[in-house]
Amino acid sequence: MPLLEAIRLAFRTIWAQKLKSFFSLVGVLIGVTFLIAVVSIVQGMNRYMVDRFANTLIGANTFELRQRPSINMGHVTHEMWLAWQRRPRVSYADADFVRDRIRTPATFAKFCEDRVSVHYDGKVAKDIDLVGTEDTYFRIRNYELAAGRAFTAQEVRAGQPVLVVGHELAEKLLPGLDPVGKVVHIGGLPYRIIGVVAPQGTLFGLSLDKFAVMPFSAQARRLICPINILDALIVRTDDPPQMQVAMAEAEAAMRSRRQLKPSEENDFAFQTAEGALGTWQKISRILFLALPGLVAISLVVGGIVIMNIMLMAVSERTREIGIRKALGARRRDILAQFIVEAATLSAAGAVLGIGFGLVLAFVVKALTPLPAAVAPWSVAVGVILGVSVGVVAGVYPASRASRLDPIIALRAE
């Protein structure tokens, strides 16, 4: 019997028993739904983490020299935390020392930050991320100015009370006003807004536009960092290999400056986009390792259900098998008929599963800030798995059917 004929026959049989068929393919359906949904969400998450999270918070080809990492996604024990706290902080002098010893072309910016309140005309904007840094910071962050200008190296040297604000801060504190030229107060000190940074969007649903940038040398620095102390020295290079070289140079410089013995660990930390992603990558790897197991369990269950349904079908349709054999069906015709029926059943489950998985992924995408990216390979894997589960599950019942004696089968009720 030609394959197309067998598939058409399978659909007719499956359609004749819609409810029973549906229940028998639920196992495969769940397995494939799970496969599609998890792969889509993890892949979407991956893309998000790489594109937005790491590159927004740190930036490509950029590393930060810090006392301790600020982005921790793994488990940090109390002891680790205390050890980090005991480390010496990064000073202005440390930063200058390292800068002088990195020979790789790079852009540097001293950096410290904290949350402050910004006042204007009796209004307050709380929880504003105030960054004290150098004029190079705008280049490192790729900030574009929507209005006004960034501050200059000269203003940094002079510690001028000038401020470049984020888009949202400007809109909240000075609605309907041109922020450039307005004077706001931070910790009682007057600061003149000289520029507004173009909108940066959101990360995990949080705004990235509620910040203000000032020269690290300006007066308000005491609100965010002790004098002479930095949160980080930011170093941006041109490409990943140069970043590795620059990082090695920075490490050597810091170790010699801190007079660390070879046996001693670094008492400072480098933070990179990849480093921040490390933990996430570990999580996604575990998910991808666990996924085949979880999918396999539901597919095995689904396969067993289909095998049972097919065994039932064979005994229910013994008479039909007898008739077909009497009319000239060979063993392989009967074998093909039941295997194709099982495979069609299972493939139908897989197709429904793909549908549900896609719906699930899009629901997640619509209702959470997580983007879901459907991986075409997972759809292909779903279909292939569906068909193979059916074929495997169908072999035993089909071979039983094909070996039936036509005389006995014809006599069956």
Add this chain to the structure above:
Amino acid sequence: MTAIIRIRDLGREYRMGSELILALRGVTLDIHRNEYVAIMGPSGSGKSTMMNLLGCLDTPTAGEYWLNGEEVSRLTDDALARVRNREIGFVFQTFNLLPRATALHNVELPLVYAGVRGRERRERAAAALERVGLGNRMDHRPNELSGGQRQRVAIARALVNQPSILLADEPTGNLDSVTSEEIMEVFAALHARGQTVIMVTHEPDIAAHAERVVVLRDGQVETDRVNQGAAA
């Protein structure tokens, strides 16, 4: 006349536990093209075994069976399936139609296994249904048809692949006497057009329609006579 069926010393034994049952013990029989033969006998006479062997549903444990020039008594399962498909048209007592399939699809089945495709298959099946007077019932399922109509579908199915023999097993066993007569008329018409018909039955008035009656008893041919009344 060519013998379309040549049977020599055909034997079939079954093992039931430790007991050996001799269902057929040395049957020798020739059936020629365009004969109309009834095989009769009381229950236990070996009729059913004879029918299974003639229909190539079973193989003998002794003797030879030549069907249309081919020795079929030693064939494999799949080779027997091919012989059934090409040489034999079955008509059963219980019709044995696929309940979920339409009349047309039921009649198409032998052609499916003969490898006939698409439009040709549908056309041949439709023509076979026309010949038994069911041209207007092609899309009906068996449960939408009367007993006589179902048996006509079965006859159409049996003939669609132009088999050497039409093999009927108690073809009127599930039909009332009026319908039985109708089916017998169909058989007579087929025979008149040259079809070889073999009918297994235990009803003498049904056997009376055949030209020749073979009576089995205890696994052997008891009588083999020409039926004077039916020849006309």
